[in-house]
Amino acid sequence: MLRVLTVRGDYNMPLKNVLVLGCIDLRLTDETMAFLNNDNLQNRFDFFTMAGTSVTTQVASYPSDYNPDVLKHYSNFTHWKDTFFDHVQAAIDLHQIMDVYIIEHRDCGAYKIFLKDGSFGPGKEDEEEEAHRKYASALAEKLEQYTTRYLDHTGSIKTAKLKAHAFLIDLRGDVKLLYTKPDEEKAKK
Secondary structure: OOOOOOOOOOOOOOOEEEEEEEEEHHHHHHHHHHHHHHHOOOOOEEEEEOOOOOOOOOOOOHHHEEHHHHHHHOHHHHHHHHHHHHHHHHHHHHHOOOEEEEEEEOOOHHHHEEEEOOOOOOHHOOOOHHHHHHHHHHHHHHHHHEEEEEEEOOOOEEEOOEEEEEEOOOOOOEEEEEEEEOOOOHHOO
């Protein structure tokens, strides 16, 4: 039986459909689904998985961080990034997503092999969290440049910028907020 999760951090839960980017790690499937259901997203999200979640989309921004042999093997991950952003556009077009959840996780094998300095063991939890924050935040900022269209309650077509939220889930299923942009409407009040 899965427990109800509490997310450490403050963010506005989405009211519309969401695109979720997660890792291919098999150990956290149930915990990830519990987290999404806890955010009232059951049947309201597109789920896209990619080894390393955000780390494989940020090679162009941080090339010196990556293991050069791995970059050669995976053609610098350019096609991975392109495929992800093609899916973002498809999710906007097909499901009018307004938010993207980036769900990173601790003890990520992709971080260990793709990055030069990606082995985070006991005592390096802060460094591991900071690495996840770095790549997830960079991806989130790129996603927030996208504009999406939606129908408001009157039936008028409106446009809005995507909102991105990045999370770090541990192997027990505890979730921590890594990134969210403050709600501009709340800030004005």
